[in-house]
Amino acid sequence: MREYLNNIWTALVTIMIGMKVTFKHLFVPAVTIQYPDVKPQLPERERNRLYVNMDDCIGCDQCARACPVDCISIETVKAIPGEDLGKTSNDKRKALWVTKFDIDFAKCCYCQLCVFPCPTECIYMTDVYEFSEFERENLLYDFVTLTPEEREEKKKNYAQFEAQKAAEKAAKAAASNKPAENKGQ
Amino acid sequence: MALKTEQMILNMGPQHPATHGVLRLELELEGEIIQSVQPHIGYLHRCFEKHAEAMTYPQVIPYVDRMDYLASMYNEFGYVIGVEKLLGIQVPERVEYIRVIMGELQRIASHLVAIGTYGMDIGAFTPFLYCFRDREKILSLFEMTCGARLLYNYFWVGGLSHDLHPDFVRSAKEFVKYFRPNIKELNDLLTNNRIFIDRTANVGVLPLETAINYGITGPNLRGSGFKWDLRKDDPYSIYNKFDFDIPTGQGLVGTVGDCWDRYYVRIQEMEQSLRIIEQALDQLPDGDVTSAIPKRVKPPIGQVYSRVENPKGELGYFIISDGSVNPFRIKVRGPSFVHLGVMNEICKGHMVADVIAILGSIDIVLGEVDR
Amino acid sequence: MIYNFFYSITGSLLIADIIQSLLPLFIFILPFALFAVWLERKVSAHMQDRLGPMRVGSHGWLQTIADIMKLVQKEDIVATENDKPLFNIAPVLVFVGTYAAFAAIPFSSAYIGSNIDLGIFFIIAVSGFVVAGILMAGWSSNNKYSLLGAMRSAAQIISYEIPTILVIITIIMITGTLNLNTLSEMQTGHFWNWMILGGPQLGIVKFLLIPFMIIGFVIIYISTLAEVNRTPFDIPEAESELVSGYHTEYTGMKFAMFFLAEYANMFAVSAIVTVLFFGGYQSPIGYLGNLLHLKWLIPIEQLFWFTTKGIFFVFVQMWLRWTLPRLRVDQLMAACWKYLIPIAFVNLIIIGLITLL
Numbered sequence: 001m002r003e004y005l006n007n008i009w010t011a012l013v014t015i016m017i018g019m020k021v022t023f024k025h026l027f028v029p030a031v032t033i034q035y036p037d038v039k040p041q042l043p044e045r046e047r048n049r050l051y052v053n054m055d056d057c058i059g060c061d062q063c064a065r066a067c068p069v070d071c072i073s074i075e076t077v078k079a080i081p082g083e084d085l086g087k088t089s090n091d092k093r094k095a096l097w098v099t100k101f102d103i104d105f106a107k108c109c110y111c112q113l114c115v116f117p118c119p120t121e122c123i124y125m126t127d128v129y130e131f132s133e134f135e136r137e138n139l140l141y142d143f144v145t146l147t148p149e150e151r152e153e154k155k156k157n158y159a160q161f162e163a164q165k166a167a168e169k170a171a172k173a174a175a176s177n178k179p180a181e182n183k184g185q
Numbered sequence: 186m187a188l189k190t191e192q193m194i195l196n197m198g199p200q201h202p203a204t205h206g207v208l209r210l211e212l213e214l215e216g217e218i219i220q221s222v223q224p225h226i227g228y229l230h231r232c233f234e235k236h237a238e239a240m241t242y243p244q245v246i247p248y249v250d251r252m253d254y255l256a257s258m259y260n261e262f263g264y265v266i267g268v269e270k271l272l273g274i275q276v277p278e279r280v281e282y283i284r285v286i287m288g289e290l291q292r293i294a295s296h297l298v299a300i301g302t303y304g305m306d307i308g309a310f311t312p313f314l315y316c317f318r319d320r321e322k323i324l325s326l327f328e329m330t331c332g333a334r335l336l337y338n339y340f341w342v343g344g345l346s347h348d349l350h351p352d353f354v355r356s357a358k359e360f361v362k363y364f365r366p367n368i369k370e371l372n373d374l375l376t377n378n379r380i381f382i383d384r385t386a387n388v389g390v391l392p393l394e395t396a397i398n399y400g401i402t403g404p405n406l407r408g409s410g411f412k413w414d415l416r417k418d419d420p421y422s423i424y425n426k427f428d429f430d431i432p433t434g435q436g437l438v439g440t441v442g443d444c445w446d447r448y449y450v451r452i453q454e455m456e457q458s459l460r461i462i463e464q465a466l467d468q469l470p471d472g473d474v475t476s477a478i479p480k481r482v483k484p485p486i487g488q489v490y491s492r493v494e495n496p497k498g499e500l501g502y503f504i505i506s507d508g509s510v511n512p513f514r515i516k517v518r519g520p521s522f523v524h525l526g527v528m529n530e531i532c533k534g535h536m537v538a539d540v541i542a543i544l545g546s547i548d549i550v551l552g553e554v555d556r
Numbered sequence: 557m558i559y560n561f562f563y564s565i566t567g568s569l570l571i572a573d574i575i576q577s578l579l580p581l582f583i584f585i586l587p588f589a590l591f592a593v594w595l596e597r598k599v600s601a602h603m604q605d606r607l608g609p610m611r612v613g614s615h616g617w618l619q620t621i622a623d624i625m626k627l628v629q630k631e632d633i634v635a636t637e638n639d640k641p642l643f644n645i646a647p648v649l650v651f652v653g654t655y656a657a658f659a660a661i662p663f664s665s666a667y668i669g670s671n672i673d674l675g676i677f678f679i680i681a682v683s684g685f686v687v688a689g690i691l692m693a694g695w696s697s698n699n700k701y702s703l704l705g706a707m708r709s710a711a712q713i714i715s716y717e718i719p720t721i722l723v724i725i726t727i728i729m730i731t732g733t734l735n736l737n738t739l740s741e742m743q744t745g746h747f748w749n750w751m752i753l754g755g756p757q758l759g760i761v762k763f764l765l766i767p768f769m770i771i772g773f774v775i776i777y778i779s780t781l782a783e784v785n786r787t788p789f790d791i792p793e794a795e796s797e798l799v800s801g802y803h804t805e806y807t808g809m810k811f812a813m814f815f816l817a818e819y820a821n822m823f824a825v826s827a828i829v830t831v832l833f834f835g836g837y838q839s840p841i842g843y844l845g846n847l848l849h850l851k852w853l854i855p856i857e858q859l860f861w862f863t864t865k866g867i868f869f870v871f872v873q874m875w876l877r878w879t880l881p882r883l884r885v886d887q888l889m890a891a892c893w894k895y896l897i898p899i900a901f902v903n904l905i906i907i908g909l910i911t912l913l
Contacts, residue, residue: 008895011379018879021374022311022603031318032607043325045347047332068244111247111338112346125332195700308787308882314604374879380788381881538884 046127047110050103052143056088056122059096063114063123071107072114075100077154080161088120097154098144105131105139192220195537199228205302205544206551210528212540219540222532224525229555237515242268242342242482245512250336252519253553255298258291258327259495261340264515266421267491267502268342271484279472280344281423286357286465287327287339289458293364294323295496296451303448303545304375307384312375319367322360329353343478354466361459361466368456376452385448386439389531389543393442399527403498403520404454405547408434408447415494427464429457444546451548483510497521497548517556521549577659577669585658585820590620592819592870599871600878630808638805639696646693647806647813653685654821661827662737663862664837666855675736676724679828680717683783686821687713690802693814697805706802708791708885715892716782716789722900723776726907727832730755730765740836747840752833764910768903773833775900777869780825782892784818787877791885826869830862837862 033040059076076096079085085094115124133139144151197210207228213220233252237245249264250257262284269276301316324334329350331339339346375381391401393409406413414431416424432453434446484506492501498520507513524547532540562572594609594617601608609616634643657679659669672678687710694706730751731739742756743749752769754762782789803814830836837858845853883891 004895007379008899014377014379015876015880017373018378019875021370022875022879025311025315025605026599026602028605030602030607031321031605034607034610043329043332043350045330045332045350046328066244068240068247109247109336110333111336112332113244113247113338116346304881308790309880310600311604311878314606318605375881378881380883383887384881384884536884536886 042127047112047125048127048129049105049125049131050108050114051124051126052101052103053122054098054101054143054145055086056090056120057098057101058088058092058094058120059098060119062117062119066113066117067108068111068113069107069109071104071109073100073102073104074098077158079154080157088122090120092120097146097151097158099146099151099154101143103141103143105141106136190215197540205549206554208525208549208551208554210540210544212537214537217536219532219535219537222529222540224528226522226525226551226554229551231556233556234515234517237512239511241510242484242512245515246341247336247338250338251552252517252556253295253495253497253500253521253550254335255550256291256295256496257336258287258339259295259493259500261337262288262422263491263493263495263500263502264504265340265342266493267489267504268482268484270489270491271487271504271506272342272479272482274343274477274479276344276477277472277474278423278470280474280477282465282469283345283349283474284340284422285424285427286462286469287330289461289465290323290326290357292458292496293455294320296455297323299451299496299545299548300371300375300448303548304381306541306545307381309375309378309381312371315367315371315374319364322363326353326356326360329356341478342482344476345474348474354469357462357466361463365456365459368452371452376449382438382445385444385542385546387443388439388535388539389444389546390440391442391447391527391531395527395530396442399530400523401498401527402523403495404450405447405498405524407432408450409442410434410436415492415499419492421491421493426468427461429460432457444542447546447548481510483508492518495520497550497553498524519553519556521551521553522555525549525554579667584663585655585823586816588823589816589819590624592822593620593623593815595867595871596819596874596877599874603875603878624812627808627812632808632810633805635698635805637698639698642692642696643805644810646689646696647810647817649685649689649692651689651813651817651820653683653689654817654824656682656685657824657828658820660736661824662740662831662836664855664858665737665741667859668737671735671737673733673735675739676728676734676828676832679824680721680724683717686817693806694802697802699805702802702804705791705804709785709802712785712789712791712888713783715889716779716896719775719779719892719896719900720783722897722904723772723779724832726768726772726904727751729904729908730911736831736836740831740838743835743838745838746842747835750833750835750838750840761910761913764913765907768907768910769833771899771903772907773829775896775903776832777829777872779892779896780829781873781876782888784821784825784873786822786873788880788883789888790877790882791888822870822873823866826866826873827862829869830865834865 059074061074061076064070064072064074076098079095079097085097087093110125112125115121146154193214195212195214197212199207199209209225209228211223211225213222231251233248237248240248246261246264249260252260297316297320301313301320304310304312304316327337327339328334330353331337331347391405391409393411396406396409396411401409402413402415410433412431412433415421416429417431432450434441434443434450436443436446437449438445486506486508488503488505490501490503492499494500499518500520501518503514503516503518504512505514528544528547532543535543562575563569566572566575597619598608598616609619612618612622634640659682660672660675660678662668690706690709690713694702694704694709697703727739728734731742733739733742743751745756747753749756752766752773754765754769785791803811806814839857839861843854843857845851845857
């Protein structure tokens with residue numbers, strides 16, 4: 001009998017206490033931010049979409065190697081001697097034309113492992129988070145600033161330069177072989 | 186003439202509002218009483234352990250985050266101290282203190298999710314939102330430090346990726362002051378509520394013998410009355426410098442080891458975590474957090490088993506290294522996987538509505554069950 | 557009074573009847589259901605420290621209308637295995653059960669749907685339609701979960717009608733009438749004449765009755781909460797256990813009918829509780845119309861007080877919903893048969909003894 005009455009009493013009391021808590025919360029201002037009109041304040045170290053400053057990139061491939069999901073793909077082409085590609089912002093001479101620098105944001109896991117190995121700090125994470133697309137292919141970002149014709153041109157130049165060098169080497173080898181052949185005879 | 190009855194098989198399928206992820210429970214019912222529960226898992230298997238064999242040691246850390254995605258800092262903790270043991274490096278003291286602070290904040294965040302979703306499964310919708318509102322504050326602390334809210338990649342082999350933000354200590358102390366009264370509010374709203382007690386006391390009793398036989402650890406084991414916590418019994422990092430208690434279940438409103446006990450252990454653990462955080466914030470030394478990070482992580486040939494006290498239980502990493510930059514094998518002992526095995530044992534004889542209560546009190550995360 | 561008004565306008569009994577019976581539906585129940593859905597969403601939001609609907613109309617007051625428009629244009633799916641006649645009639649029955657109860661509720665002294673002497677008895681009888689509707693819905697859905705939900709709901713509603721009726725019998729014992737209009741008129745004057753404070757007749761009986769009246773009020777409030785399937789008794793609609801209970805298989809307008817019927821039912825039971833215990837449409841502090849000597853103002857004021865009290869009790873129902881967890885089925889039945897019914901019985905006997913004084 002005592003337990004019976006005790007049950008009723010605790011039920012009523014705990015329900016009343018619970019109701020008091022929720023009633024007090026009716027008067028607490030809401031914590032919601034009305035999103036599209038009011039944007040949240042993001043801290044300075046926020047890790048969202050990557051950005052690559054191509055003026056500083058020296059094409060060292062460290063970021064692509066550090067990425068755990070292989071979302072960065074880089075192709076470079078050596079510059080022919082005599083071409084001046086300029087300097088990066090911390091005074092390093094650039095020696096490679098970067099013809100392909102693709103980051104696939106559908107694969108990127110936003111882990112920040114690519115930011116640390118970069119010697120010129122040209123790849124970093126910004127606080128842009130509203131970049132959704134309708135097509136998946138649009139998430140493949142191409143950061144290179146050269147036009148497609150320029151890229152073809154650089155590749156052709158280098159191929160020509162290599163072919164020239166190979167031809168010279170073959171000619172030199174043929175020229176140095178001939179006296180040997182004469183000697184041998 | 187007796188009626189022919191047969192057992193009914195009810196499928197709480199992969200898509201269900203109350204099974205914390207993609208889990209399929211096959212219940213064999215005799216009327217409303219359960220005869221057996223068979224969990225079917227594997228819906229979230231992502232081949233993490235095989236994949237890790239192709240990565241370098243630092244590259245594995247983002248993958249390790251994604252196992253128990255509600256307590257990422259602790260997943261990284263276990264892995265990182267394992268690799269550091271293999272390499273034989275000693276991290277600076279500041280790194281140890283920051284790791285403990287982040288780990289305990291993460292413990293509070295994980296328990297808040299457990300408590301909130303448990304309340305929601307039982308039918309009380311309001312504590313869920315209060316818990317998540319408090320969790321937002323913790324996540325902003327993390328966002329201030331490393332830029333991400335859920336999957337951090339913060340603990341690195343040999344140190345941390347960033348030092349603390351200059352505002353962190355002040356904000357963390359404010360959070361501790363703000364959060365203490367909220368635990369009392371949660372107790373008023375949920376823990377001591379008569380209806381909640383009726384739903385969870387004497388339900389899903391896990392006797393101590395059974396718990397030890399099945400390999401249960403963490404709050405579930407402590408809920409059955411046994412004082413076992415890796416932070417005190419096998420101390421890692423600098424936990425032996427802090428003063429905190431280990432709450433156990435004592436059967437205050439039912440039998441020892443029922444759902445209420447496990448739930449109440451979690452609430453008390455949050456309070457203890459606040460104590461640890463206060464002490465660590467006061468004792469935080471200065472130093473450089475990136476000084477001990479090696480250029481290339483290439484451990485010598487060997488193997489190590491490192492274990493930490495995840496918010497869910499004992500998280501263990503067995504790492505075999507063959508001397509190269511890729512690990513030869515990483516095997517993870519996930520606590521949620523082990524705990525799911527005990528469902529069949531403790532659900533026998535209860536009703537369908539109790540299965541939800543029991544599953545919520547065991548607190549599993551499918552990312553850790555399936556990896 | 558309004559009936560006479562319509563009769564005098566149209567000159568035909570039939571048309572006056574029709575208009576008068578449709579009046580509560582369009583002027584009161586539909587706008588109230590829309591308002592109640594909005595109120596629930598806002599109340600739950602503010603109790604949970606968030607905002608609720610804010611975009612559709614200022615502070616979201618048009619949200620319910622948008623939801624109804626969305627539900628109306630949805631495809632009406634009737635599966636081949638369902639029992640078509642039962643499936644189609646079930647929502648109608650549920651709605652009729654709740655709507656018919658409004659016929660005997662006195663909104664103000666000028667308007668009562670039908671002034672029958674059996675007032676409260678009629679209401680309880682007609683609420684039984686809801687049980688039949690729910691069972692039909694569960695059975696014809698051809699779905700294990702719906703059937704389970706419907707049977708639990710039927711058991712719950714039938715069990716909790718008993719404490720309701722016991723408390724109603726105590727009120728009838730004290731006042732001696734089943735007619736709700738008479739009951740409301742008996743509680744004229746100020747709030748100390750309300751039944752919860754012992755009734756209109758002064759004397760020792762009035763003060764002795766007060767604690768037992770309060771107990772009776774709590775019992776009937778809890779039982780009617782169970783009849784409407786609100787938390788903590790919302791097993792039939794429990795999301796996390798049975799997906800969605802007996803209305804899982806309904807789409808579009810039929811689902812909207814279940815939905816609106818629930819809110820109309822909430823108001824109906826709140827109205828019954830106010831009429832029985834809190835003075836119906838009487839004002840607690842006297843009438844402005846009496847002060848200004850404007851006789852026609854009084855019925856309007858009474859309507860205002862009636863809706864205010866009804867909405868207050870609906871608000872308390874919502875408040876309870878967002879505070880408390882759900883009871884399990886066997887605990888629900890235990891609460892009814894082991895706790896509420898014995899207490900209601902004892903209450904009845906004690907009040908009966910007191911009224912003999």
